[in-house]
Amino acid sequence: MAEIQTNQATNKKNRRRSKKQSTKVDLTPMVDLGFLLITFFVFTTSLSRPTAMKLTLPNNDSKDSMEAAAGKTISLLLTGNDQIYYYNGDSIANIHSTNYSAAGIRTVIANKKAFVQKKYGNAGETIVLIKPTINAAYRNIVDALDEMQINMVTRYVLAEASENESAFIAAAR
Numbered sequence: 001m002a003e004i005q006t007n008q009a010t011n012k013k014n015r016r017r018s019k020k021q022s023t024k025v026d027l028t029p030m031v032d033l034g035f036l037l038i039t040f041f042v043f044t045t046s047l048s049r050p051t052a053m054k055l056t057l058p059n060n061d062s063k064d065s066m067e068a069a070a071g072k073t074i075s076l077l078l079t080g081n082d083q084i085y086y087y088n089g090d091s092i093a094n095i096h097s098t099n100y101s102a103a104g105i106r107t108v109i110a111n112k113k114a115f116v117q118k119k120y121g122n123a124g125e126t127i128v129l130i131k132p133t134i135n136a137a138y139r140n141i142v143d144a145l146d147e148m149q150i151n152m153v154t155r156y157v158l159a160e161a162s163e164n165e166s167a168f169i170a171a172a173r
Contacts, residue, residue: 073128075131077165083099145158
């Protein structure tokens with residue numbers, strides 16, 4: 001606790017001088033309070049747990065699970081420099097490029113879903129083939145999978161880009 005010590009000093013003529021008080025502050029209770037607060041916040045803070053994206057895998061029993069109409073599919077070729085090349089169906093000759101923005105790949109997927117809804121009657125039948133190339137970063141793959149969640153695409157495949165597709169992209173650059 002805080003203590004006040006008083007010294008009464010006298011001068012040579014026995015006259016009293018003014019009192020000079022010395023103060024000494026004990027900071028032990030303040031340190032104790034600090035450690036109690038630190039302990040409280042450490043015990044009450046919850047650490048964030050890592051979350052994983054749920055991937056739906058096809059059933060191995062079904063033999064024809066890989067067959068789909070070419071009009072229902074869109075292939076996304078993920079390349080470096082945050083570029084995505086895409087083509088509809090199996091016609092690589094009609095390839096286009098876009099980026100990861102909302103006006104880019106999100107619009108492309110939404111347009112494909114609208115096309116499948118109009119032609120086949122169910123937008124849920126849209127199939128997206130995600131094909132990262134050798135230059136694609138891990139972040140690009142995660143961004144593409146995020147777009148599947150945002151656009152509510154339930155049928156998508158993560159596959160390797162074929163040599164023909166890689167050669168076509170190299171020529172397009």
